Amino acid sequence: MKKLLTGNEAIAQGAYEAGVAFAAAYPGTPSTEILENIALFKEIVAEWAPNEKVALESAIGASVVGARALSAMKHVGVNVAADPLFSVGYSGVNGGLVLVSADDPGTHSSQDEQDNRYYAKFAKVAMLEPSNSQECKDMVRTAMEISEKYNTLVLLRMTTRICHSKTLVEIGARTEVEKRPYVKDVGKYSLVPHVARKLHLVVEKKLKDLEEFSNETELNFVVWNSKKTGVVSSGIAYEYAKEVFGTQASYFKLGFTHPLPIDKIRAFAQQVDTLYVVEELEPYIEEQLKAAGIACMGKEKIPNTGELNPDIIAKALLNKERPLHEYDSSILVNRPPTLCAGCPHRGFFYELAKRKNLMITGDIGCYGLGGTEPLNAQDTCICMGASISMGHGAQQMFKKFGVNSRVVATIGDSTFFHMGINSLLDVVYNRSNVITCILDNRVTAMTGHQEHPGSGYTLQGMQTHEVDITSVVKAIGISNVRTVNPRNLKEVSDALDWALELDEPSVIITRWPCLLKKHSPADIEEFGSYVKKCIVDKEKCIGCKMCLKTGCPALRFSKEAKKVRIDVAQCAGCEVCMQACPVQAIGRVGE
Amino acid sequence: MNNMIEVKNILLAGVGGQGTILVSKILSDGLAGAGYDVKMSEVHGMAQRGGSVTTQVRYGTEVHSPIIGKGQADILVSFETMETLRWLEFLSLTGKVVVNDYQIPSVPILIGKQDYPEGILDIVRQKVSTTVINANEIAEKLGNERAMNMVLLGALVKGMKLTDIDWEYAIKKNVKANSVDINIMALKAGMDATE
Numbered sequence: 001m002k003k004l005l006t007g008n009e010a011i012a013q014g015a016y017e018a019g020v021a022f023a024a025a026y027p028g029t030p031s032t033e034i035l036e037n038i039a040l041f042k043e044i045v046a047e048w049a050p051n052e053k054v055a056l057e058s059a060i061g062a063s064v065v066g067a068r069a070l071s072a073m074k075h076v077g078v079n080v081a082a083d084p085l086f087s088v089g090y091s092g093v094n095g096g097l098v099l100v101s102a103d104d105p106g107t108h109s110s111q112d113e114q115d116n117r118y119y120a121k122f123a124k125v126a127m128l129e130p131s132n133s134q135e136c137k138d139m140v141r142t143a144m145e146i147s148e149k150y151n152t153l154v155l156l157r158m159t160t161r162i163c164h165s166k167t168l169v170e171i172g173a174r175t176e177v178e179k180r181p182y183v184k185d186v187g188k189y190s191l192v193p194h195v196a197r198k199l200h201l202v203v204e205k206k207l208k209d210l211e212e213f214s215n216e217t218e219l220n221f222v223v224w225n226s227k228k229t230g231v232v233s234s235g236i237a238y239e240y241a242k243e244v245f246g247t248q249a250s251y252f253k254l255g256f257t258h259p260l261p262i263d264k265i266r267a268f269a270q271q272v273d274t275l276y277v278v279e280e281l282e283p284y285i286e287e288q289l290k291a292a293g294i295a296c297m298g299k300e301k302i303p304n305t306g307e308l309n310p311d312i313i314a315k316a317l318l319n320k321e322r323p324l325h326e327y328d329s330s331i332l333v334n335r336p337p338t339l340c341a342g343c344p345h346r347g348f349f350y351e352l353a354k355r356k357n358l359m360i361t362g363d364i365g366c367y368g369l370g371g372t373e374p375l376n377a378q379d380t381c382i383c384m385g386a387s388i389s390m391g392h393g394a395q396q397m398f399k400k401f402g403v404n405s406r407v408v409a410t411i412g413d414s415t416f417f418h419m420g421i422n423s424l425l426d427v428v429y430n431r432s433n434v435i436t437c438i439l440d441n442r443v444t445a446m447t448g449h450q451e452h453p454g455s456g457y458t459l460q461g462m463q464t465h466e467v468d469i470t471s472v473v474k475a476i477g478i479s480n481v482r483t484v485n486p487r488n489l490k491e492v493s494d495a496l497d498w499a500l501e502l503d504e505p506s507v508i509i510t511r512w513p514c515l516l517k518k519h520s521p522a523d524i525e526e527f528g529s530y531v532k533k534c535i536v537d538k539e540k541c542i543g544c545k546m547c548l549k550t551g552c553p554a555l556r557f558s559k560e561a562k563k564v565r566i567d568v569a570q571c572a573g574c575e576v577c578m579q580a581c582p583v584q585a586i587g588r589v590g591e
Numbered sequence: 592m593n594n595m596i597e598v599k600n601i602l603l604a605g606v607g608g609q610g611t612i613l614v615s616k617i618l619s620d621g622l623a624g625a626g627y628d629v630k631m632s633e634v635h636g637m638a639q640r641g642g643s644v645t646t647q648v649r650y651g652t653e654v655h656s657p658i659i660g661k662g663q664a665d666i667l668v669s670f671e672t673m674e675t676l677r678w679l680e681f682l683s684l685t686g687k688v689v690v691n692d693y694q695i696p697s698v699p700i701l702i703g704k705q706d707y708p709e710g711i712l713d714i715v716r717q718k719v720s721t722t723v724i725n726a727n728e729i730a731e732k733l734g735n736e737r738a739m740n741m742v743l744l745g746a747l748v749k750g751m752k753l754t755d756i757d758w759e760y761a762i763k764k765n766v767k768a769n770s771v772d773i774n775i776m777a778l779k780a781g782m783d784a785t786e
Contacts, residue, residue: 165657166631243656311660322662331708335697337642
């Protein structure tokens with residue numbers, strides 16, 4: 001039976017069929033749906049970990065005791081997990097171990113577009129790159145087999161287009177794989193220096209064996225057409241190359257991309273007149289071919305920035321462009337993403353934006369949108385957890401150099417559990433007065449509402465211990481902690497006044513669930529489920545536009561009437577605009 | 592190569608939250624069920640929060656790239672008026688447009704920095720074969736404004752001459768049992784509203 005699956009769904013199906021017993025991840029676009037779909041299979045223990053490092057380490061543990069294990073994360077998540085990744089490169093595995101890295105060329109939803117293929121080379125592990133969903137599914141099984149045969153973690157490298165494109169996949173059955181026995185082996189799994197020294201030699205030998213495999217495997221194959229042009233490619237770039245060249249070129253299709261099959265590519269290169277390397281982002285393949293003395297062209301034609309597409313290849317290599325409609329698009333207005341109507345972050349950022357002389361360090365999540373127009377309440381956004389630690393460093397320097405400025409760090413609940421706790425330890429331990437605002441919307445919102453250690457549920461729907469942020473913060477050593485309702489502007493404002501008065505570290509927790517989250521019984525008990533929408537009294541509205549400073553997409557300003565109205569379909573009744581209005585022109589419907 | 596069906600390209604454009612992804616799911620399932628090779632591409636994450644979004648569906652005998660290039664779409668279905676203009680350059684010179692006559696102001700418009708552009712429909716009509724539909728109004732009359740995406744699917748199906756495909760099955764596969772009827776009604780209303 002064939003089904004249309006996204007690459008992420010296909011990885012999950014592949015994990016099921018390949019007898020995977022354990023899977024762990026931290027959510028991150030474009031990888032999130034891999035674990036969400038694996039979680040649907042009861043045969044697999046599937047978990048959200050607090051961060052990617054923990055996710056990979058738990059998968060390593062499962063592998064060491066003999067089970068097939070998989071961990072999935074976005075490209076920058078692998079940075080977080082790099083420490084265990086490099087070590088497992090030395091130790092090797094017991095049960096098959098696969099790390100799925102979902103890169104984001106074009107930064108659709110990320111802070112950079114790093115090319116994680118270099119991680120395979122750097123950490124000395126094997127790598128596979130699928131070009132479509134069928135290959136995603138098949139490669140999980142192949143990766144497990146390679147992992148167990150060659151005693152290596154296999155990096156399965158995806159990109160946004162592979163993750164989020166649906167293509168047809170032949171569905172198969174699960175093969176139950178017997179758990180290998182766990183045998184204590186400190187010479188393999190305990191990387192003290194004298195062990196690591198020996199293992200480095202083992203790894204180098206392993207890479208030689210893997211290169212031999214790479215030259216033999218059908219994962220790397222040739223499609224012969226015209227020999228005037230040869231194209232070496234992998235991943236989604238291979239599909240793009242076929243789209244552009246069709247039967248006008250011969251292809252060397254790479255599925256196994258670390259180590260590269262240099263001998264096999266050399267033989268291919270000798271038979272074609274011109275050799276192009278078509279790859280997205282960095283010249284990972286091209287550099288290695290050139291180092292091996294194989295003449296080829298790549299990045300001097302195709303840029304290493306942004307997402308690749310067939311049009312870029314056609315223009316760069318064939319000088320071909322499609323005719324386009326010509327029209328004046330200058331009247332277009334941008335449509336940047338924005339905090340949703342009813343978003344609990346809005347009230348908090350509206351109040352924060354009014355404060356002067358602050359440095360606001362932000363973090364990774366929906367609340368990054370608090371930094372966009374008209375709120376503009378964010379100075380920095382670097383990586384998960386950095387709001388608090390960067391804020392600490394900045395505050396220390398403000399103090400040392402006598403700059404009269406305070407730092408407010410804004411971080412979400414899931415991001416706080418991910419890495420924020422460590423950063424807050426730094427603030428306490430090294431004694432700065434950073435004001436940390438933990439925006440607790442009860443869920444990992446940006447990636448599509450995943451559970452986390454504070455939400456009370458696991459990935460597979462089990463009720464679990466709900467970590468209490470206030471208790472954690474107090475246990476670390478912060479005595480100044482306040483929890484506020486972010487939809488109550490006065491409460492937010494008072495809390496900011498209070499924190500700014502203190503010359504000690506403080507934490508403000510804003511607690512209200514994401515509007516789009518499925519409310520649990522506990523949510524309904526705490527926050528209610530009754531919504532009364534807001535409405536503008538046209539007589540009272542003076543057209544001052546103060547409410548528009550909240551940036552709520554449910555508000556509409558009429559230039560002719562010089563009045564605001566509220567789009568009923570969008571209004572979620574958060575009442576932030578009602579509190580922002582200086583003349584009480586906004587009320588609740590029916591009151 | 593005579594029986595090769597040339598790849599067709601459908602581009603859906605809208606604003607995050609309008610239900611473009613559901614339409615492309617139903618569309619892809621229907622096309623795959625009819626025996627085509629299908630590839631569909633969508634956008635997740637940050638852009639979904641009220642930003643400009645597209646989903647793309649390509650079908651034929653064999654499809655390589657899952658994405659549509661500039662000047663390549665056979666049809667552009669725009670769920671919001673201004674988005675039509677944003678994505679028009681992706682339409683082929685012979686392509687056609689289905690546009691929902693429905694405006695969602697973006698942030699610069701909301702905060703009064705810019706005005707919602709006027710005359711978009713005229714610009715589009717001058718350039719290409721255009722079907723203008725008030726999908727929200729049609730869906731609202733049927734009982735649920737949110738089914739406007741199915742009205743647009745109906746218009747698309749008619750425009751691409753895909754009416755022979757079993758769309759009711761594809762809808763049943765993708766929506767909750769209690770909303771199947773309204774979605775099918777909306778689909779039919781969309782077909783009826785399109786020439």
